[in-house]
Amino acid sequence: MPEAVPDPLSFLSAEARGALVPVGHLFRGLTRSSTRRWIATRVEAELLRLRGLVGPRAAGPALALRLQRRLREDANRVLDPVGWLLGRGLPQRTACWSVLCDDGWDMARQEACRACAARADDTRALRDQVRAGSAAREIESEPDRHRYVDRHTHALVSQRIALALARGATPGRPREATGSRIPGPEEPETSRPCVRCGAPDAGGHCPECLYRVKFAALVHAYAVTVVARRYDPAMTSQDTLRQVALAADEFRDRVERDIGAGKSGHPGAAFAERWLIGSRLLDELRRAAHAEIARGVHAEQHARTARLSVLSQCEARLRLRCSVEERQKISEQAKRAADSARKGIARFFLQRNVATVETIIAKGVEGVIRRTEQTGHRSPITEPGAR
Numbered sequence: 001m002p003e004a005v006p007d008p009l010s011f012l013s014a015e016a017r018g019a020l021v022p023v024g025h026l027f028r029g030l031t032r033s034s035t036r037r038w039i040a041t042r043v044e045a046e047l048l049r050l051r052g053l054v055g056p057r058a059a060g061p062a063l064a065l066r067l068q069r070r071l072r073e074d075a076n077r078v079l080d081p082v083g084w085l086l087g088r089g090l091p092q093r094t095a096c097w098s099v100l101c102d103d104g105w106d107m108a109r110q111e112a113c114r115a116c117a118a119r120a121d122d123t124r125a126l127r128d129q130v131r132a133g134s135a136a137r138e139i140e141s142e143p144d145r146h147r148y149v150d151r152h153t154h155a156l157v158s159q160r161i162a163l164a165l166a167r168g169a170t171p172g173r174p175r176e177a178t179g180s181r182i183p184g185p186e187e188p189e190t191s192r193p194c195v196r197c198g199a200p201d202a203g204g205h206c207p208e209c210l211y212r213v214k215f216a217a218l219v220h221a222y223a224v225t226v227v228a229r230r231y232d233p234a235m236t237s238q239d240t241l242r243q244v245a246l247a248a249d250e251f252r253d254r255v256e257r258d259i260g261a262g263k264s265g266h267p268g269a270a271f272a273e274r275w276l277i278g279s280r281l282l283d284e285l286r287r288a289a290h291a292e293i294a295r296g297v298h299a300e301q302h303a304r305t306a307r308l309s310v311l312s313q314c315e316a317r318l319r320l321r322c323s324v325e326e327r328q329k330i331s332e333q334a335k336r337a338a339d340s341a342r343k344g345i346a347r348f349f350l351q352r353n354v355a356t357v358e359t360i361i362a363k364g365v366e367g368v369i370r371r372t373e374q375t376g377h378r379s380p381i382t383e384p385g386a387r
Contacts, residue, residue, distance in 0.1 A: 019060045019061075020043065023085065023089060029081055046092075055108075096116045098115045130152045131149050211274075215278055220248070225282070225354060227243045241360065251281070293346040300342070303338035304338070310333055314333075
């Protein structure tokens, strides 16, 4: 009898297998075992995050419903399974302030998100008020009237959000007592207050605190990347720490300028808008750093070595009377190998410099803590990125 072919999903946990049922055909279609294990780690990480939001029992079904919903949206047409799973299938897409919202669906209650519905009703009523007020104005064409309504509605929504944040409330959430409490044995995981500000029913982390932490991490990563981009081993530790602190201050000022200029177009709260702008700036910085290092001498040497390696492997074919198309294919293969070598060495050098700067920062912070414990006074040298 022929041997049974092992199921590619057999190495996953029972919870992960249940969550991947809607996309099992995509997972089984992955030919490389390393790719399947890489995707499996991302699935397990998402399940671990969902357990903290909706509880251990509802995490698997919530992820399965999300994958089924996304697959239905794309009409079961997935050309790149890996890219679809990582970029579209697995990530949660919140449409409001609630951490339980996923494409307008409440994962805990398994119903349409009430916060999204309330926000839509408020915006619709506000838009109707602006439209009624525009009737008294002399607006010539209907397109101009639509632009007027859109612009003024956006301004009023942003003003309400700013006032809510000034009062210490989360936009869209009713004001309630924010005293910290521990959920009882019969309460769901989503009833846990925020561990930082004590906001109720936050699942452990309210959106404002979550994005504040994310933005602080962005500030640190940006400042370290700026210094690592042109790191000089001859610099002292004090100079490195000073440059990191300056880069962090410049990054914050740049984000604030972009928010003031309204470049992001994000109508949400200010802390989420800062994170969106900061993420874009960090991506641009990393791409520029990789491109700059890839033009260096070391990258060019590695590219030349990779190109010659491909040509030497194809030398026997070049000696024969091969067609012009075959010679062109070999030349393109050598060029791709050279480009890949440049990108690889650029990533290596930047990661190495980032690790070096992180080590210097860690040693500097340890020194500050040690001097503070010995003297009992706060040192003027603070952790880079903190204000």
